[in-house]
Amino acid sequence: MADLATLPTPCLLLDExxxxxxxxxxxxxxxxxxVSYRAHLKTAKSVEVARRQMAGPQGPAMVSTLKEAEIFADAGVADLTYGVGIAPDKLERVRALRARGVDLGMILDSVEQAEAVAAASTPDLPLAALIEIDADGHRSGVKPDDAGLLRAIAAALAPRAELRGVLTHAGESYFAKGQAALEAAAEGERLAVVGAAALLREAGHPCPVVSVGSTPTLMGATSVEGLTEFRAGVCVFFDLFQAGVGVCSPDEIALSVLTEVIGHQKDKGWTITDAGWMAMSRDRGTAAQAVDQGYGLVCDLAGRPIPDLVVVGANQEHGIVAQRAGAPYPAPDLPIGTRLRILPNHACATGAQYDRYEVVGPEGWRASWPRFSGW
Amino acid sequence: MADLATLPTPCLLLDExxxxxxxxxxxxxxxxxxVSYRAHLKTAKSVEVARRQMAGPQGPAMVSTLKEAEIFADAGVADLTYGVGIAPDKLERVRALRARGVDLGMILDSVEQAEAVAAASTPDLPLAALIEIDADGHRSGVKPDDAGLLRAIAAALAPRAELRGVLTHAGESYFAKGQAALEAAAEGERLAVVGAAALLREAGHPCPVVSVGSTPTLMGATSVEGLTEFRAGVCVFFDLFQAGVGVCSPDEIALSVLTEVIGHQKDKGWTITDAGWMAMSRDRGTAAQAVDQGYGLVCDLAGRPIPDLVVVGANQEHGIVAQRAGAPYPAPDLPIGTRLRILPNHACATGAQYDRYEVVGPEGWRASWPRFSGW
Known part of the structure; x- marks a missing residue:
């Protein structure tokens, strides 16, 4: 039986x-x-995790790729939203999923996309779409007060396709500093879709779904009035970035990378490990936060952070571990062969480097769960 | 038959x-x-590419993981060096490979590792190691003039294990600015191993292999005196980072990501695509170069760069394409559904996001070649 002392390194541990x-x-x-929880499955990309994360075996769930939709549909998930603006070339795969009985909704923010969705809809197989709303200028979406565009999209969908509602993601909430800013981001996210839904309803378009979501706003929301669902994914695992935002503590982070010490450069205070950026991902999201965690925070084999020890640099298959400047204690002795666990900056990015989770419980390793990638 | 107009996006194109x-x-x-070319296979991680890259069907080749060694051994490669300092827990897999007849060399830079390698060697199955030399303070390795440590490692290997030679990687050459700095990095890399080999030979240790390598130093070297082999991998594909170093032009970059336009934020000059950081990787290596290429340089479907158009931002599955500030021409019109190709910052990192290459030749798409990841 595998255990933390013998699993090949690097590998991805999931603290169940x-x-x-x-x-x-x-x-x-x-x-x-x-308000229902629409589980975002893009972080874990795992049927085993999804079954524990979703409210029920059929969903509701959110995906970021059609491959996720197809794999989770194979696993019995029947209520799915694909959360990236639909490209016309992807409509055939959407139709195939709906023909299998999967209630897959799409998102869009232009009349061109709505026309393509309507054109791909047939009386026996109408497609369903939500209008993406731009709550905070983060990326895509219709401005929440752009009644003209909202109604033009709704008109272009009708009557062949179904307007399911409105949806937004307050991506800028990742950069909120402090509880008040977090609450403001959540409130801005809520008001954006509630307002857009009102503009559509005033024009006679039913708008049954009013959907928001991000891990920071789920943790920061003070009101859910007018919403029907909340989506979030990173919060299943959390990560150092979310700890930096303030919505979790490092002790709640469920993912870590198991690594082994392979050398030292003692004159520089470096310990070299076999977890480089291929094992951690190139995500350096915490670089812009108050506490830069390098390529990850180093923990002992039990998952307890070693004070001020971080992965300060990374090559493809080499991690460089060192103490932060000014640490008030001696550097720990980490001989060759020492095993460590590294907490990641970003669960989505680090997870994507692996094809499985090594699941760890109170008794140690207990299972491998497959994980997929790609499109 | 697939072609660039119909391949599902995002996908990874390889310009053969x-x-x-x-x-x-x-x-x-x-x-x-x-001087022989030991093909580094860590960039492509593809048997099809390796067969074209190596001097012969059995190698020589370099790998960054034991999984690479195992897969390439399955494909008939018999002369391999594993280029990450050996961890004691990996010696069992090394022995299994050597027992299959693969001449796998390891690298190490400490007496502890040498003792572990000697202990794992048996008369019928001696293991072989090269001493890693630190040419430029980049990461691992013995200082080239540390005769005491070099000779102690050699003594710890003997007589049970084989001292095969010395090896270095001038990782700092990636940050060389200009041709003179590149040539100096290559010369520093060469002198480091030639000097270390001399110190070993003076003490009676044969040192048959004297190995250097990095893409910048392969392109910049003015002398190979005393060397027996050169290793490099990125140069099979090149990337924007190497173009920034000055060792290739963007027209020589063989990898690109095929993507489709899914929306716009016209007030900001943004075009949104379905190639986010999951498709490009989180690598932002060019951020520290003279020309920051964002998450990639945008090309038309024929692979010609569109002047000053870059991926300025990326979410997990969204790329944000915009003109550089001050571009002296109007922004191109890129309607929804437009297909584009994005040149990557870092071939190793972007490649790792995919499980296959879509190979493109003069007549268009011609094959899918599998690609692997993991350890």
Whole structure:
């Protein structure tokens, strides 16, 4: 049987008790509000994780690629939203999924896309779309007060395709500093879709779904009035970036990379490991936060952070571990062969470097769960 | 049959004529010098590419993971060096490869590792190691003039294990600015191993292999005296980072990501595509160069760069394409559904996001070649 002392390194560890607690926290945030949790599956890309994350075996769930939609459909998920503006060339795969009985919704933010969706809809197989709203200038979406464009899209969808509602993602909430800013980001996200829904309804377009979501806003929201669903994915695992935003502590991060010490450059205080950027990903999201975690925060084999020890540099298959400047204690002795766990900056990016999770519970390693990538 | 108009996006394109020209350039650099090319296979991670890249069907080749060694051994490669300092826990896999008849060399830079390698060697199955030399303070390795440590490692290997030679990688050459700095980096790399080899030979240790390598130093070297082999991998494809170093032009980059336009934010001059950081990788290596290429340089479907158009931002599955500030021409019109090709910052990192290459020749798409990841 595998254990942390013998698993080949580097590999991706999933702390199941932490994940279970994170999932309970997500559902607890929405309990009693009447707002459903649409589990974003893009972070974990794992059927095993999805089954624990979703409210029920058929969903609801959110995906970031059609490959995710297809794999989760194979696993019985039937209520899915594809959360990237639909490209006309992808409509054939969308139709194939709907023909299998999967209620797959798409998002769009232009009349051109709405016309393509309407043209690809048939009486026996109408397609369904939500209008993406731009809550905060982060990337895509219709401005929430652009009644003309909202109604033109709705008109272009009707009557062949179904206008399912409105949806937004407050991506700028990742850069909120402090609780008040987090609450403001969540409120801005909510008001953007509630307002857009009102503009559509005033023009006679039903708008049953009013959807928001991001991990920071799920954790920061003070009101869910007018919303029907909340989406988020990173919060299943959390990561150092979210810890920097302030919505989790490092002790709640469920993912880590298991690595082994392979050398030292003692004159520089460096410990070299076999977890380079291929193992951690190139994500350096914490570089712009108050505490730069390098390529990851170093923990002992039990998952406890070693004070001020970070991955300060990374080559493809080499991690360079060193103490932060000014650390008030001696550097730990980490002989060749020492095994360490590294908490990642970004769960989505680090996860994507692996094809499986090594699941760890109170008794140690207990299972490998497959994980997929690609489109 | 697939073509660039119908391949599902995003996907990874490999321009075969460019790759063929790059490989010819590599071999041309070393032709007639008596120095062999040990093909680094970590960039492409593809049996199809390796067969074209290597001097012969059995190698020589370099790998960055034991999974690479195992897969290329399955494909008939018999002369391999594993280029990451050996961890004691990996010696069992090394022995298994050598027991299959693969001449796998390892690298190390400490007496502890040498003792572990000697202990894992048996009379019927001795292991072979090269001493890694630190040419420029980049990461691992023994200082080239540290005769005491060099000789202690050699003594710890003998007589059970084989000391095969010395090896270095001038990683700092990636940051050389200008031809003179590039030539100096290559000369520093060469002198480091030639000097270390001399110190070992003076103490009676044969040191048959004297190995250097990096894409910049292969392109910049003015002398190979005393060397027996040169290793490099990125130069099979090249990338924007290497173009920034000055060792290739964007027209020689053989990898690109095929993407489709999915929307616009016209007030900001943004075109949104379906190639986000998951498709490009999080590598932002050009950010520290004179010309920051964002998450990639945008080309038309024929692979010609569109002047001053770059991927200025990226979410997981969204690329944000915009003109550089101050571009002296109008922004191009890129309607929804337009297909583009994006040149990557870093071939190793972008390649790792995909499980196959879509190979493109003068007649268009011609094949899919599998590509692997992991450890």
């Amino acid at each position: 008790p932490r994940m279970t607690a994170n999932i309970a926290r997500i559902h607890g945030r929405l309990a009693g509000t009447g | 004529p460019r790759m063929t020209a790059n490989i010819a350039r590599i071999h041309g650099r070393l032709a007639g010098t008596g």
